[in-house]
Amino acid sequence: MSLDRSDVEKIAHLARLALDENQVEGYAAELSNILALVEQLEVADTDNIEPMAHPLHMAQRLREDQVTEPDRRDQNQAIAPLVENGLYLVPKVIE
Amino acid sequence: MQWETVIGLEIHTQLASKSKIFSGASIAYGAEPNSQACIVDLGFPGVLPVLNEAAVDMALMFGLAVDAQIGSRSVFARKNYFYPDLPKGYQISQFELPIVGRGSLTVDLEDGQQKEIGITRAHLEEDAGKSLHEDFHGMSGIDLNRAGTPLLEIVSEPDMRSIKEAVAYARKIHQLVVYLGICDGNMQEGSFRVDANLSMRPKGQQEFGTRTELKNINSFRFLERAMNFERERQIDLLESGKAVVQETRLYDADRDETRSMRSKEEANDYRYFPDPDLLPVEITEQRLAQAKERMPELPDQKKARFASDYQLSDVDATLLTQSRPQADYYEQVVATGADPKIAANWVTVELAGALNKAGLELSDSPVSAEHLGGLLKRIADSTISGKLAKQVFEAIWQGEGDADTVIEAKGLKQITDTGQIESIIDEIIAANPKQVEQFQAGKDKLLGFFVGQVMKQTQGKANPGQVNQILLKKLKG
């Protein structure tokens, strides 16, 4: 799969990444090379093979339903780019 | 052309746990902004989710209640999209292997018919935060307290063919989750949110039409209105030869209309994949058995039992089992020894009416089940008449004590002494010879006049049965 400019732009939009206009071609070439590497997988016979999402066969552990986290808003917001009245501020959300 | 409405509902219920689905932060409603958003909820670098067992157990209870398939393994997946109320840039949800599989729910329709609605699935996920749109110098404020609140998303099949059916189904799900104690059902606070997928098709056509998804509905009344508006809108489009666009539409209650949600117009590619931070959940036989044990009696079972055990009409049984607190209250009244039918009448008419008038919930009722039982006992043993009972109820409501205290204090005890009643009747007969004459001449209606006179004389305390009997005997000579 070879990616062109518009493919890269589409992917970058989905991933919310601003790319410099003059770098798009370069990314297209590099990503195409990486995909060529990845496409070596095509030769593997994976019929009847279960997908493996985790290295260990363990089951999810469950947590007891208890409130254990105190209010640490001040500490957590000390490093926030922009807050007011305890709220994180971002450019207007339009629905 | 005849149009048929096709509706499927997606219902988000906030589960009534103490802490969040993947963190130990509180989910209590109404806290200061971001004071209940811990580093896990905020998606700080390096944090990891750990699943709350209460969310799993509550989902299982719902699954059992709708007779659903419950697999031995369930998997969490990430739904990826960017939005300010979604701190990690993905929502932990379920895609393949949801915790609750296919089930169904039988809904009672207005015409007395029943209809089975298919439930496609119900899956666990985390709620998002809230964007506040008040103007912060042209910006939005983000409160992430709600982020991570456990949700059970209940997805129905597109089985509903009218707006009434859809509302009845939504109400039934609401009743069920509240009964199960897994959701507080508060629609105003967003604990129970209904999204409707609605499409139209010419009657008799097999294929579904293009649907729209309606969001932002926070009451059953608005659900009905939103669907009505949307139904008309779609019919207008179709009849004028235009196409319905598949999209998400917000319901605006102030204008009573739905409108397109611009920001979600672009086709989403959520890139679901199994969350590598969470392992598959194993639903063991033991856990399922525990959930079964925890199941309360469900509304339909309770209704059937009320009808048979208490010999109630279908209407009364339905009314009384509408909510678990009401059914419990009723049973507490009956437990005091009250006649089940009379108790049913008092609970559904007198009490319900008084509560409604005062704008109170049953849990805040000034008249306890014991008090009401005490009152009904005094009616049954003829201490007071049915008429005076309302006065006693009123006094109990006002906090003047239990039935016996009120009866005593107000001297409302019924006169059942035959001799006393006879002498009062004798006086009245003597004082009204003209009426006696007319009665004896065949004017039967005058009996009411004499009863009224007796009641007036006794301030309503005379036993009406005895009064009738003695009057008749004396008048007919």
Next chain:
Amino acid sequence: MHKKTIVELAAGLKAREFSSVELTGHFLERIERLDGNINAFITTTAEQALAEAAAADEKLKAGDAGPLTGIPIVQKDIFCTQGVKTSCGSRMLDNFISPYDATVVTKLKQAGVVTLGKANMDEFAMGSSNETSFYGNVHNPWDRERVPGGSSGGSAAAVAARMAAAATGTDTGGSIRQPAALCGITGLKPTYGRISRFGMIAFASSLDQAGPMTASAEDAALMLQAMAGFDPRDSTSADHPVPDYSATLGDSLAGLKIGLPKEYFEEGLDEGVRSSIEAALEVYKGFGAEVVEISLPNSAMAVPTYYVVAPAECSSNLSRFDGARFGYRCEDPKDLEDLYKRSRGEGFGAEVKRRIMIGTYALSAGYYDAYYLKAQKTRHLISDDFKQAFQQVDVIMGPATPAPAFKLGEKTDDPVTMYLNDIYTIAANLAGLPGLSMPVQPVNGLPVGLQLIGNYFAEAKLLNVAHKFQQETGWHRLIPEGLD
């Protein structure tokens, strides 16, 4: 003092030959003097380190010191450290002062270590040469024109240059073992889930694993002892008993069955590296070990599988960096989309962006089955290869890298060439197995790493196998010229 291993330093501290404050001062002085040419540290925390050292000295005096009490180490800058900048090698987190400690950090603090600072690394641990760091590349202490490897390049270089007694690292596709090999130190990537990932900034969640980077296997055993164990805050951490890793270090290797995967000795392997590995095998034969050839037939699938799985997970893991709650935020965003796109576009470097884009693509509608699902299946095949192998052998050995350290800038133009550097290390991450790299005979003055791969939770065995070799040979004692 800096030439000593942790074991030797602990003995010195206990015997009051020197105090932890003196030892810490000594390392701080070396960092001050040497790191300008190496760039192994993003942050040094001198004041805090000296305070920790003073506290350690109190404990030593009181006689309730453990084997790590007062030992100066460096934390890879991927571990969140409360009150200290945690950058992950990225502009994105250049202003991020973590409000909490990673579990690994807490555990090591409890063990009494002194933290000298935070080690340089490839941005978000994506790289094999430490050249993707926002803080500049790290120079290999053995040859400053060469790379230290990555992504834990700062950690490896700090230990190799003896600017810290030990370091923590993380390994997603070789990020502990490859830099350990290129810098001539011992690096252990434990079994997936052995060490908590809580507070370790995620790259690829199903592959990431923390581990120790030290001067010797014996030291690695002590570090692992402190780091390992179940953590209720990490759902993927293993609830599996932690053995005494030091207790079995000296066990006899007679009868040990060593498997050599033939696929790891095919073309592409540097001849010098091959002969160093072969020489090391002779040492093992001398211990009475048996060396047999095995096959891991799906080895060629490892790199392509990894470059689907890791980017897919990272594309999602890194979505939280959006300029809203922490980290880099672009100037004057004109709307929400602009905030996201420019904060991320400007905050992330090129390699991170490449991987996010590859992962986004591999998960997107229409490509999921062909890429992501396919890779999960080949991952299974690779894992099964090892299951087969461990039915025949106790430990697998081979090269950690195809060649010794390459020159700075040599592979930066071509991502794929760079990726192939991890050809021997990636499979262990995909399978979740423990792997260790330790120095064997150098080639042209450059370190060479022998890789050991063990069965699940066989860290004690790997440390034992490595320790015996180190006792016999002493390659691990070499220190770069000019740094002793």
